[in-house]
Amino acid sequence: MRFQQYKTAILAFLRDAQIPFDNNQAERDIRMVKVKTKISGAFCTTTGAEQFARIRSIVSTLLKQNLFVLKSLTFAIQGRLQF
Structure with a gap:
């Protein structure tokens, strides 16, 4: 009963990749x-x-901050941190 009532919200991750499982x-x-x-x-x-x-x-933190992972890691390795 509860699943049927909230089915759209529960299965929203199937339609939108931004919604975590x-x-x-x-x-x-x-x-x-x-x-x-x-x-x-x-x-x-x-x-x-x-x-x-x-x-x-580090990668998880960059993703949470909506930063480009490869670009940020490249800058960090080169000693050019940007915030």
Whole structure:
């Protein structure tokens, strides 16, 4: 009954790519680590895992701020941070 009443709102993510599947940002951030682990088996070193987490954190923050990821990362590597 409740699903039928809110069906349009519940399934809105199917029509609009801007609407997330769920509302749990932390879960979405962790999901990338799980995908990486499934693909490669595991991280070879703790340092590699920390670097991956750091980069994913930066990318996630850039996306949340509606900034261009590749352009921003390129500027950061070149030491030309722009805010």
